[in-house]
Amino acid sequence: xxxxxxxxxxxxxxxxxxxxxxxxxxxxxxxxxxxxxxxxxxxxxxxxxxxxxxxxxxxxxxxxxxxxxxxxxxxxxxxxxxxxxxxxxxxxxxxxxxxxxxxxxxxxxxxxxxxxxxxxxxxxxxxxxxxxxxxxxxxxxxxxxxxxxxxxxxxxxxxxxxxxxxxxxxxxxxxxxxxxxxxxxxxxxxxxxxxxxxxxxxxxxxxxxxxxxxxxxxxxxxxxxxxxxxxxxxxxxxxxxxxxxxxxxxxxxxxxxxxxxxxxxxxxxxxxxxxxxxxxxxxxxxxxxxxxxxxxxxxxxxxxxxxxxxxxxxxxxxxxxxxxxxxxxxxxxxxxxxxxxxxxxxxxxxxxxxxxxxxxxxxxxxxxxxxxxxxxxxxxxxxxxxxxxxxxxxxxxxxxxxxxxxxxxxxxxxxxxxxxxxxxxxxxxxxxxxxxxxxxxxxxxxxxxx
Numbered sequence: 315x316x317x318x319x320x321x322x323x324x325x326x327x328x329x330x331x332x333x334x335x336x337x338x339x340x341x342x343x344x345x346x347x348x349x350x351x352x353x354x355x356x357x358x359x360x361x362x363x364x365x366x367x368x369x370x371x372x373x374x375x376x377x378x379x380x381x382x383x384x385x386x387x388x389x390x391x392x393x394x395x396x397x398x399x400x401x402x403x404x405x406x407x408x409x410x411x412x413x414x415x416x417x418x419x420x421x422x423x424x425x426x427x428x429x430x431x432x433x434x435x436x437x438x439x440x441x442x443x444x445x446x447x448x449x450x451x452x453x454x455x456x457x458x459x460x461x462x463x464x465x466x467x468x469x470x471x472x473x474x475x476x477x478x479x480x481x482x483x484x485x486x487x488x489x490x491x492x493x494x495x496x497x498x499x500x501x502x503x504x505x506x507x508x509x510x511x512x513x514x515x516x517x518x519x520x521x522x523x524x525x526x527x528x529x530x531x532x533x534x535x536x537x538x539x540x541x542x543x544x545x546x547x548x549x550x551x552x553x554x555x556x557x558x559x560x561x562x563x564x565x566x567x568x569x570x571x572x573x574x575x576x577x578x579x580x581x582x583x584x585x586x587x588x589x590x591x592x593x594x595x596x597x598x599x600x601x602x603x604x605x606x607x608x609x610x611x612x613x614x615x616x617x618x619x620x621x622x623x624x625x626x627x628x629x630x631x632x633x634x635x636x637x638x639x640x641x642x643x644x645x646x647x648x649x650x651x652x653x654x655x656x657x658x659x660x661x662x663x664x665x666x667x668x669x670x671x672x673x674x675x676x677x678x679x680x681x682x683x684x685x686x687x688x689x690x691x692x693x694x695x696x697x698x699x700x701x702x703x704x705x706x707x708x709x710x711x712x713x714x715x716x717x718x719x720x721x722x723x724x725x726x727x728x729x730x731x732x733x734x735x736x737x738x739x740x741x742x743x744x745x746x747x748x749x750x751x752x753x754x755x756x757x758x759x760x761x762x763x764x
Contacts, residue, residue, distance in 0.1 A: 325504075325506045326503070326504045326505055326506050326507075329488050329489075329491065329492075329504035330491075330504065332407055332489075332492050333407065333411055333492030333493075336407055336408060336411040336412045336492075337411045337412070337413065339412055339413070339414075340413075340414065341412075341414045341415075341416070342408055342412035342414065342415045342416075343416055343418050343423070344399060344405070344408060344409075344415065344416065344417045344418065344426075345418055346393070346394055346397050346399065346417055346418065346419045347393065347397075347419055347420075348419065348420050349419045349420025349421065349422055350386070350390055350393075350419075351386065352384075352386045352387045352389075352390040353390055353419050353420060353422050354422060355381065355387055355390070356387065356390045356391050356394065357419070357422045357423070357424050359374070359378045359381075359432075360424050360428055360429055360432040361424055361428055362374055363375055363378070363431075363432050363435060363436065364424075364427070364428035364429075364431040364432045364435075365428065371435055375435070375436055378436075393419075394417070394419070394429075395433070395441050395444050396441060396444075400443060400444050400447055401478060401479045402478060402479055402480070403475055403478035403479065403480045403485060403486050403489045403490070404480065404485065404489045406450075406451070406454070406475060406478070406489065406490065406493065407489065407492050407493065409426060409451045410451050410454045410455055410458070410493055411458075411492065411493070417429050426451075429448075430448040430451070430452065433445050433448050434448065434449075450474060450475070453466075454466070454493055457495060458493075458495060462495070465495065465498070466493075466494075466495070466498070467494075467498055467525070468487075468490070468491070468494060468498065468499065468500055468501050468521075469521050469525060469529065469530055471490040471493055471494070472486065472487055472490060472517075472533075473533060473560060473563075475490060476533065476546075476548070477557070479551065480548075482506075482510070482549075483510045483513075483514070483547070483548040483549030483550075484504075484506075484510050484513040484514070484548065486548040487502065487513065487514075487517055487548065488502075488504040491504065499524055501517060501520040501521065501524060502516060502517055502520060510548070510549055511539060511541065511547075514539060514545050514546060514547060514548055515539075515542060515545050515585070515588070517530075518530050518531070518534075518544070518545045518546070519583050519590075522579065522581055522583075526578065526579045526700065527579055527700050527701065527702055528579065528592075528698055528700050528701040528702070528705070529560075529562060529702060531544050531705065531731060531734070532560055532561070532562075532703070532733065532734040533546040533560070534546045534731060534733070535558070535686045535731075535732065535733025535734065536556050536557065536671075536686060536687065536688065536733070537550050537557075538731070541588050542588045542590070542763075542764070543730040543731045543732075543763060543764060544590050544731040544763040556671045556687050556688075557671060558670060558671040558672050558686070558687070558733075559667055559668070559670070560734075561639060561668075561703050561734055561736055562702060562703070564639050564641050564664075564667050564668055565641065565664075565667065566641035566642040566660075566664055567639070567640060567641050568640065569742075570702065571702045571703050571736075571741045571742070572702060572741075572742055572743055573697050573701055573702060573703050573704050573740055573741055573742070573743060574595055574697055574698065574699050574700060574701045574702070574743055574747055575743030575744075575745065575746070575747030575748070576743075576746060576747055576748050577595070577699045577700060577743075577747040577748050577751060578699070578700065578748055579699060579700025580592070580593050580699055580700065581700070582722060582724065584718055584722070586718075587715050587717075587718040588715075588764070589715055589718050589762050589763065589764060590762075590763040591722070591724055591726070591760055591761070591762050591763070592698050592699065592700070592760070592761050592763065593698065593699040593758040593759065593760060593761070594696045594697060594698055594699070594758060594759045594760075594761050595697040595698070595699060595743075595747065595751075595756060595758060596696070596697050597694045597695065597696050597697075597707075597759075598677040598678055598679050598681065598694070598695040598737075598740075599677060599678040599692065599693070599694055599695070600675045600676070600677055600678075600685075600689060600690070600691055600692065600693045600694070600695065600706070601676060601677065601678050601691060602621075602675060602676040602691065603673050603674070603675045603676075603689065603690065603691055604616065604617070604618050604621060604673060604674040604675070605617065605618075605673070606671065606672070606673050606687045607669040607670055607671070607672055607673070607674075607684075608670070608671070609670050609671075611669075611670075612662075613637065613665065616674075618633075618637065618674045619633075621633065621674060621676070621682070629682075632682050632738045632739075633682055635738060636674075636682045636683060636684060636736060636737075636738045637665050637668065637669055637674070637684065638661060638664040638665050638668055639664070639667075639668035639684065639736045640736070640741065641664040641667070641668065642660050642661055642664040668684060668736065669684055671686075671687045672684045672685060672686060672687060673685060673686070673687055673689055675689060675735075677695055677737070681695075681737050681738055681739050681740065682737070682738045683695065683704070683735050683736055683737035683738065683740075684735065684736050685706045685732070685733060685734070685735035685736075686706060686732050686733035686734075686735075688732065689706050689732050689733070689735075690708070692708075692709075693706050693707065693708050693732060694706070694707045694708070694709065694729070695707075695735060695737055695740070696729075696761065697740060697743075698761070699747075699751070699758060703734045703735065703736065703741070704734070704735045704736075704737050704740050704741075705731060705732075705733070705734055705735065706731075706732035706733055706734070706735050707729035707730070707731060707732065707761065707763075708729060708730045708731075708732050709727060709728070709729055710728050710729060710730050710764060711728060712728045712762070712764070715728070715762075715764060718762070719762070724760045724762075725760065726759065726760030726761055726762050727761060727762070728761075728762045728763075728764050729761055729762070729763055729764070730763070730764060731763050
């Protein structure tokens with residue numbers, strides 16, 4: 315199979331065919347390079363551990379751990395589990411859609427099932443990126459069955475695999491179209507004749523129109539286009555982006571966030587100016603910030619607790635809930651030391667999930683929150699109509715885009731989008747927001763995102 319990469323029309327049509335090509339292939343071989351003298355040991359171990367009875371697996375794994383002290387064997391395992399293949403976005407279809415997949419080095423191979431089973435069982439010695447990839451592939455394989463209860467949208471897929479690499483940025487979107495279930499809109503058609511920037515903006519606006527909420531804007535934080543802070547630049551290498559886990563996807567939440575309640579998304583978009591106009595239900599201002607919670611940090615090492623050391627009990631409760639983003643904040647039964655230790659461990663994991671690459675802040679009204687690593691004092695916290703979470707906005711000048719205001723006739727201030735935030739007391743709107751907006755009981759203000 316060969317594609318003329320210089321022919322943009324051929325490239326676009328080929329994208330539409332990839333799912334059929336892989337699904338109808340009698341066998342798909344993933345090539346991991348030539349074999350070495352230790353490939354038989356590593357591939358043999360993968361095969362035996364994957365196919366062994368449950369009571370034999372641990373004994374085999376223990377023996378293999380001993381062998382890993384031999385440098386050449388460790389290097390061979392690295393060659394398989396750290397291969398650049400795991401990083402690429404186009405390979406997802408290979409692993410998901412193909413009926414019969416094997417991984418090959420030289421003349422030796424193991425099936426995809428054997429390799430993924432080995433990684434799940436041997437997670438202590440495997441690399442988390444590979445395990446996460448294999449787990450995602452397993453979920454996607456299951457989702458493609460007609461009776462599957464898992465429904466993944468185009469935005470779900472782009473968000474899940476945004477860390478994969480592609481030579482051409484739009485392929486981080488195009489390559490995932492073949493993974494959609496019947497009835498799920500792809501939002502775009504693969505078009506290699508337009509600029510990457512235009513593809514990214516079209517995808518973002520299509521998400522707003524199709525899903526009716528602002529979730530896609532959260533992907534832009536720290537990876538935004540220079541010309542549109544509200545749109546992610548998918549051409550960026552993930553290694554240069556300080557990512558946080560999307561708030562809506564954090565495990566353990568008792569209920570979905572609904573910062574703007576049942577309000578219906580209202581927006582106006584200008585492709586000419588790159589301006590996205592939205593409505594705000596209210597704003598607050600950030601007046602104090604703490605340090606960034608980096609990977610490997612704890613609440614003690616970042617000294618966030620100093621914000622509430624002398625505070626009233628209710629303030630400490632707010633802090634406890636905020637840094638875990640309302641996930642797993644109820645201790646439950648702690649009748650024994652082991653029960654208490656287990657809860658502390660789960661809570662620490664919830665904090666880590668929520669806070670990595672985020673900052674703690676306090677607003678002018680006294681609310682605690684966590685938001686993007688690059689937020690600053692003076693930034694605004696806005697509840698945007700159609701948003702599930704609050705957003706951090708940074709006021710800026712319209713400059714040459716001032717003509718946009720006069721053309722559309724919508725008065726309002728201009729902002730750069732910084733990212734989404736979790737703010738204690740602002741995550742769950744109480745009452746009927748839509749009715750209050752329509753009746754004029756709640757005043758909404760236009761905001762223009764540049």
